[in-house]
Amino acid sequence: MKNIIFHIDVNSAFLSWEAVFRLHHKGGTLDLRDVASAVGGDMTMRHGIILAKSIPAKKYGIKTGETILEAQRKCPGLILVPPNYGLYEQCSAAFMSLLREYSDVVEQYSIDEAFVDMTASCHLFGTAEEAAAQIKNRIRDELGFTVNVGISTNKLLAKMASDFEKPDRVHTLYPEEIEKKMWPLPVTSLIFVNRATAQKLFSLGIQTIGELAAADPNWLRSILKKQGEIVWGFANGIDCSPVLSNPPANKGYGNSTTTPCDVVDTPTARKVLLALAETVGNRLRADGVQIEVVAVGIKYSDLSYASHQKRLKASTNLTLEIYEAACELFAELWSGRPIRHLGVHTTRVQDDDFTRQMVLFDETDYEKLARMDETLDCIRGRFGIDAVKRATFLNQPIDHMSGGISREKRTVDYSKITIQ
Numbered sequence: 081m082k083n084i085i086f087h088i089d090v091n092s093a094f095l096s097w098e099a100v101f102r103l104h105h106k107g108g109t110l111d112l113r114d115v116a117s118a119v120g121g122d123m124t125m126r127h128g129i130i131l132a133k134s135i136p137a138k139k140y141g142i143k144t145g146e147t148i149l150e151a152q153r154k155c156p157g158l159i160l161v162p163p164n165y166g167l168y169e170q171c172s173a174a175f176m177s178l179l180r181e182y183s184d185v186v187e188q189y190s191i192d193e194a195f196v197d198m199t200a201s202c203h204l205f206g207t208a209e210e211a212a213a214q215i216k217n218r219i220r221d222e223l224g225f226t227v228n229v230g231i232s233t234n235k236l237l238a239k240m241a242s243d244f245e246k247p248d249r250v251h252t253l254y255p256e257e258i259e260k261k262m263w264p265l266p267v268t269s270l271i272f273v274n275r276a277t278a279q280k281l282f283s284l285g286i287q288t289i290g291e292l293a294a295a296d297p298n299w300l301r302s303i304l305k306k307q308g309e310i311v312w313g314f315a316n317g318i319d320c321s322p323v324l325s326n327p328p329a330n331k332g333y334g335n336s337t338t339t340p341c342d343v344v345d346t347p348t349a350r351k352v353l354l355a356l357a358e359t360v361g362n363r364l365r366a367d368g369v370q371i372e373v374v375a376v377g378i379k380y381s382d383l384s385y386a387s388h389q390k391r392l393k394a395s396t397n398l399t400l401e402i403y404e405a406a407c408e409l410f411a412e413l414w415s416g417r418p419i420r421h422l423g424v425h426t427t428r429v430q431d432d433d434f435t436r437q438m439v440l441f442d443e444t445d446y447e448k449l450a451r452m453d454e455t456l457d458c459i460r461g462r463f464g465i466d467a468v469k470r471a472t473f474l475n476q477p478i479d480h481m482s483g484g485i486s487r488e489k490r491t492v493d494y495s496k497i498t499i500q
Contacts, residue, residue, distance in 0.1 A: 084208050085323060086196040087230040087238035088179065088215065091247035093192030094119045094132035097171040098161050100224035102499050110500035116140060117159035120148045122488050131163055135247065162497075163489040168192075174223055182215060187323045193242075195235050197323040212250045220248060236319035237262075239271060258317045263290030273311055280304060281311075289315045329429065333371065335359045335483025336423030342381050343419040346411075351472060353406045355482035356424040361399035362457055362481075364426070370395040372428035374405040376413060379421035387423075388413040395430055398449050402426065424483075 090096060095112055098119060102108035116137040118130050128148045140155040152158055172191045179186050182205065185197035198211060205211035212229040220226050226248035230241030233255060240262060241253035253261055268278050270289050284303065286292050292300075293315035300308030313319070335356050343349050353376070364371060375389035388409045396402065406424050459468050465481050473480035479487065 082199075083233045084198040084202045085232055085235055085238045086198055086208075086212055086215070087189075087235065087242045088194050088196060089228050089230075089239075089242045090175065090192040091226045091228060092132055092134055093171075093225075094163065094168060095134050095161075096225040097168055098164065100171075101164075101167055104224060106494055106499050108499045112159065112161065115159060116142075116155050116157060117161065118142060118151060119163050120151070120160045121163060162492050164492045165485045166490045167492075171223070171225070175219065175227075178219060178223065179215070182211065185323050185325045187325060188327070195238065195323045209250060209252065216248065216250055234317070234319040235321055235323065236271060236314055237317050240269075243269070255317050258293075259290070262317070263288060263293060263315075265289050267292050267311075267315075270311060270314055272314065277304065277307060277311065330367070330369075331429060332425060332427040333360055333363050333367075333369075333429070334375075334423060334425030335363075336377065336421060336425075337479075337482040337486070338421045339419065340477060343422070346414075348478070349410060349414070349419060349422065350407055351476065351478050352422045352482060353410060353424060354403050354470070354472070355478055355480055356422065357399050357403035357406055358481045359483045360424055360426060361397055361402055361453060362460075364397035365432075365453060365457055368432045369429050370397045370432050371402075371426035372430070373426060374402055374409065375425045375427070376406050376409040377421075377423035377425065378410075378413060378419055379423075380415075381418040381420045383420070386413055386415070389425075389427075391428070395428075397432060397453075398446065399453055400449055 092113065095117060099108075099112035103111060113134050114136065115134065116139075117134045118137050119132040120130050121128050130142060130144055130146055130148060130151050133142050133144060133151075137151075137155060137158060140158075142151045142154055142158070148160065168191060172188075175192075176186065176188055176194060179194055179196055183196050183198055183201050185200075187195040187197075189195055198208065202208055202211050205214055208231050212231055216227055216229050228242045228244070228246050228248070229250045230238040230243070231250065231252045231254075232238040232241055237253045237255070237258070241251040244251040244253075244261075265288065267273050267281050267286060267289055270292070273281070280303070281287075281292065284295075286295060292312060295312060297309055297312045300312050302308075304311070337352065337356065339352060343352065371392075372395045373389055373391050375387055377385065377387040379385045390405060390409055392401070392405060402424065456468060469480040
């Protein structure tokens with residue numbers, strides 16, 4: 081039986097979800113999807129970048145990831161709306177729930193896209209194209225937003241197909257269609273061809289996916305190493321990765337945060353590191369794992385970046401142990417320049433069944449620290465993350481549990497916003 085794989089991608093997800101919410105729940109009359117609009121962070125919190133844009137905004141050359149000021153220079157009349165990740169999570173959950181009505185094998189690839197293995201169930205809904213159209217139309221009619229559906233025999237080609245003409249479309253890219261539909265595209269359209277790889281390919285005289293597919297894979301490998309072999313395979317439509325309904329275990333845990341103002345002293349930096357260690361430790365314990373390596377990353381006010389890591393003597397998921405390692409790394413790494421962004425990351429993950437080996441002269445009561453962390457997790461889980469916090473964060477501007485999606489992005493006070 082030939083595999084039937086769908087890749088389903090929400091069109092301008094964050095903006096679409098905001099538009100639908102305003103139209104159907106907040107009395108709005110203007111559909112943000114029909115005008116030049118974008119979701120942007122809070123510039124006062126130094127999160128001032130474009131997170132999503134409408135198709136009309138794209139015509140002005142506005143790009144995801146650029147600063148709001150750059151976007152406004154391109155389009156002075158750009159309508160900006162704040163991010164609302166709480167809303168996005170609800171919309172994503174409804175989206176995934178609908179997809180699971182069509183197959184037991186659904187892999188959530190990101191908050192707004194998924195792969196669906198329809199091999200065993202497609203016949204229940206007609207042809208592959210008919211099933212895809214049914215899913216697309218149900219999402220539009222029942223959930224209010226539009227998607228693109230790409231159809232093929234593997235994940236790579238299905239994802240490439242979903243990137244064809246938008247919005248609200250179904251596209252196929254079967255192996256026999258590669259030469260006509262994919263090979264004429266620029267190499268920058270190929271998955272995993274980043275800017276650096278594209279520049280190397282351009283320097284080799286390779287401009288299109290077809291030219292990449294026709295190149296000698298051994299020659300590409302000699303120049304681009306393993307990446308050359310990978311992109312050559314992708315250019316020829318080769319992908320053996322299965323659709324995974326259960327995501328693979330995390331290989332690392334981390335969090336980072338952009339500080340409201342530049343950090344210029346060690347005590348403030350240590351508070352930020354403690355807040356990050358709180359969230360990282362909480363995630364480790366929630367997943368029942370420990371880590372052996374801690375790393376700290378610093379982005380300075382000039383946007384230069386530096387990082388440093390160390391291996392611990394024993395694996396851990398204790399907040400204070402992660403924090404102490406982070407402080408040690410920070411002291412070794414920091415150049416004294418103003419800091420814009422701090423991160424704490426961990427790797428070498430293992431299951432939380434490790435028995436700590438006793439170390440002579442180490443008087444730390446690790447069992448007591450573990451019970452304290454467990455109690456804090458329990459209280460915060462039941463009453464909210466602000467139910468209990470360490471005294472060092474009282475009357476401080478630093479969020480006691482920093483990193484990830486910041487608070488101002490999780491909810492929006494619509495009473496303070498004029499909705500058109």
